[in-house]
Amino acid sequence: MLVIKQLVAMLGFYVFTFCIANSASIIAEESRFETWQQGRPFTIGAMYYDGPYGPPAQLPVPEGAQPDMALFRYAGLNMLDEVSWSMGGHERYPGASAAQEACIPFMILGAALQEDSSEAMNAFQSHVMFMATDPRWSGFCGVQLADEPRNPVNQANHRLQRDWLVQTYPHLLTLICEVLTDYPTCEKEFEIIRPDAFIYQWYPYYTSDTDSLDITxxxxxxxxxxxxxxxxxxxxxxxxxxxxxxxxxDSLLRINTYAALAYGCKGFMDFSWDSSDRYKQTQLIPDPPDWGYVSYRRGKASPTSHLEKMARINREVANIGHTLLELQHVRTYHLNLETKNYGAEFQYHIDDMKKDG
Structure with a gap:
């Protein structure tokens, strides 16, 4: 296999060398993801969650519900994944309206968790069609079918939703979000649901040690x-x-980013843009925790300590984004670092991993 690019990233005590080759030599037939990706930049996005603020579909969006898209752009982000609680209908997507107004592409959470397949499909279709049939929502580009869809009944329903979406709106990407450490679950969910893409939760970095900020x-x-x-x-x-x-x-955020790129990651969808309990924070806590890219102090969005760090990193990624999309991961080499035999192989299903020949 012809190697056409080699990148080396030196991050703290780790050195990653990774080689990536022409993607056509890996996958002969173009996938729906590849079709969707054509003409788009390397995705650097963030999830946005606006919690319930009243009876379903009854109250108007309160002041402060929409994200500050000027800060969003400053952070180097180019995609918003609107994962707000949306069982009440399209009123539950305040982030989408802000993204559309700012001409930033966005995805939505399908939010059809009813176990009855007809009810779930009706809810899903109403959420999707509200935007997909209206040219004013031109930034609408994908649907996150579910977050950790472990229930077999929901999995079957999500497959029906996925099939309907692919047939009706083939330009929309379908995704599911799962944890990075649970390989068997990801495999099962793919076989049943057949999403176009996975968003892997690589947070927290420590997995089993809740007192550590290191990456194990x-x-x-x-x-x-x-x-x-x-x-x-x-x-x-x-x-x-x-x-x-x-x-x-900064070093931890960098190693999180460049290690993912070293393994062929094709985009980021960070968790999260801000805190989902912004109204409680605004009302009760004048100086809330340093959470997300922005937090809310006295009713206004303010940058956290993460925003400036992530903004620099995101701009670096954007500068090499076109190259990253043209290439495909082949193998990653670690210097002075073992990636197995740490006593956690069973817990994280590493023993099940298919070994390269």
Whole structure:
């Protein structure tokens, strides 16, 4: 296999060398994800969640519900994944309207969790068609079918929703969000639902040690497995970087980003843009925790310690984004770092990982 690019990233004590080759030599037939990606920049997005603020579909969107898209652009983001609670209807997508007004592409959460297949399909279709049939929502480009769809009944319903969407609006990407560490679940969900892409939750970085902000070494093996999993299926490989919780160092955020790129990640969908309990924070806490890209102080969005760090990193990624999209991950080499035999292989299903020949 011809290697046409080699990139080296030196991050803290880790050195990653990764080689990527022409994607046509990996996947012979163009996938729906590849078709969707054509003409688009490397995705650097963030999830936006606006919690319930009244009876379903009854109250107008309150002041402050929409994200500040000027800050969104400043952060180097080019996609908004609107994952607000939406069982009440399209009124539950305040982030989408802000993104559309700012001419930033957006996705929505399908939010059809009813176990009755007809009810679920009706809810799903109403959410999608409200935007897909109206040219004023020109930025609408994809649907996250579900977040961690573990229920077999929901999985079957999501497959029906996926099939309807692909047939009716083939230009819309279909995605599901799952944890990076659970390979068997991802495999099962793909076989049943057949999404075009996965958003892998790589947060928190520590997995089992809730007191640590370090990235545990076996997470790199999970990245390698996810990369091969998606290459074999022609599905999109997105990573949700974590910008929640305690403030994180620039080096930690960089290693999270460039390690994912070293394994062929094709986009980011970070969790999350801000805190989902902004109204409670606004009313009760004048100085809320440093959460997301922005937090809310006295009713106004203010940059957190993460925003400036992520803005610099995101601009770096955007500068090489075109090259990253043209290439495909082949193998990642680690210097002075083992990626297995850390005693957690069983817990994170690393023993199940298919080994390269």
């Amino acid at each position: 070494p076996y997470m790199y093996a999970c990245l390698a497995r996810a990369s091969k999993f998606n290459q074999e299926r022609g599905t999109g490989f997105f990573i949700a970087r974590g910008v929640t919780g305690p403030p994180k160092s």
